[in-house]
Amino acid sequence: MHRYRSHTCGALRESDIGKEVRLSGWCHRIRDHGGVLFIDLRDHYGLTQVVADPDSPAFKMAETLRAEWVVRIDGKLRKRPAGTENADLPTGQVEVYITEIEVLGAAGELPMPVFGEQEYPEDIRLKYRFLDLRREHLHNNIMLRGSIIDSLRTRMKAGGFFEFQTPILTASSPEGARDYLVPSRIHPGKFYALPQAPQQFKQLIMVAGFDRYFQIAPCFRDEDARADRSPGEFYQLDLEMSFVTQQDVFDAVEPVIRGVFEEFGKGKKVTPKFPMIPYADALRKYGSDKPDLRNPIEMQDVSDAFRGSGFKIFAKILETRGNAVWAIPAPTGGNRAFADRMNSWAQGEGQPGLGYIFWREGEEGGAGPLAKNIGPERTKQIADQLGLKVGDACFFVAGKPKDFVKFAGSARTKVGEELKLIAQDRFDLCWIVDFPMFEWSDEEKKIDFSHNPFSMPNMGVEEFLALDPADTDKLLSINAFQYDIVCNGTELSSGAIRNHRPEVMEKAFGLAGYGKDVLEAKFGGMLNAFRLGAPPHGGIAPGIDRIVMLLAGEENLREVVLFPMNQKAEDLLMSAPSDVTPKQLKELHISLNLPKK
């Protein structure tokens, strides 16, 4: 017999009854009845009930076991007595009668129980991640993650993509985030950077003629965390293709993404054909470039209904050119309690308030202060424009759209959540397209790239090269071949058709106010490659952690990452980051200049 086990804890069935078996695993739960003692023995594969009574030579030993001890158990498999079967367990028809127990690994008092579904503080879960990972929920999430990655890989290979490995120690890359730096021992004062993404490498792979690249790529960014943004490191399904148009990239990627959502989505409906939504439309209708399309609310411009109206605040705002009033319709929200709740929520968000009109029985013409101020005719105009009826409400934001769009978007989400308008049984995916090439930087008072500088402008080359840097309006109107995939309000990925023409790149950098020296210094390697025969190419990089998070139904990335860091980018289990020895620092020619505490 094998040293540790003849079967796993999930394997035994009625057909095995009578066999002498050996199991190893963790004591998940112990129920000691004095004369009979049950242990649910757990391993990766499942749970088997093992039992001892005073006739068993192992009974005394069994009484000393505690939760989470690792033991080897020998015994005979028998049918459970009639009426004591457990239909919830695959092994629930049988049990092992224990003849021998060997303790393989004892456990002290647990800082956090493995049994049960109780929630625990984040820092304890992270410090004892190995215990947390034993728990069914997290254990399953991690297995799901692996299966999803397997599936992505299989689908990519089926699509003619080949997997490559790119360097981890490299030079600072252009994604715009803060780099993680690694000091060079051999070159005093110089640093490697960990890649924010294998951006330049994958483009170079295209220049090298490999045609279709992909990689389950680790990416490193030294920026603050969010629930859906891991600190430090994360993984992308990074891919790039040569001789393609934007549509070719969509045609290659969409089936992969749709495929995994269908495969792992537990029956939730998945968008059959991802709609393409222009960036500007997304902002107008949803107040976000990552709209949750499960939320049926679409905003509209209702400036006409307020221009010159009796509601002086809005009328005044509308006197400034470019300002607008947007309406956020709230079907079924037509009562004062809800309107007031939204209003105080808005104040909590730092807004002066949130104007509203609501329609209820007896006041079909519209109720609320705004309705009174603008009168029945304009109120009706709004109701008609938005298709609102008795029982509905509508909220209004006013000002410069650029300034309020973000808030309007959160208000749309808030209304959808509060009124339970957001469908829970779907994965609604879409492409966001036509991102602007440039944007106005208020900080630097100049035009700058709005995403990364590697996208091809959606414009003829000759026309682009002839652009006047002073023609700000024209520059701000240029779109790039830049696109995102969004699912249920989460940005899954962003990609682009790359700018592979050195002269276009120089022009683009010039328009954004960067000289040739900057271009050469930062991206000289790639630019050089582009001068020696570069194919048109493009790609995208879906975030794997976020895909898994959505498919696992989790709201925090930590639930789908094996050993995550906390919000402050600390690994509480391994104690990273940590001090290093003076010797190590000396070798790296580093002396510390720490902030005074």
Add this chain to the structure above:
RNA sequence: GGGGGCGUAGCUCAGUUGGUUAGAGCGCUGCCCUGUCACGGCAGAGGUCGCGGGUUCGAGUCCCGUCGCUCCCGCCA
């Protein structure tokens, strides 16, 4: 860097307008229990109420500061 929430036993939490010895469940220790699967019963140990200062006759409770965790904004695709 800024804002919100939280911090009481190993863990999850309760703790009234400030008032005797700060409670419960799980876990832990001991005893009882032969069919449980959240087993049950009895007894017990375990707390500088995050930390520091203040107000008060008296602070877990009120005030100020500070630290930790978390969520959000900034930042980041």
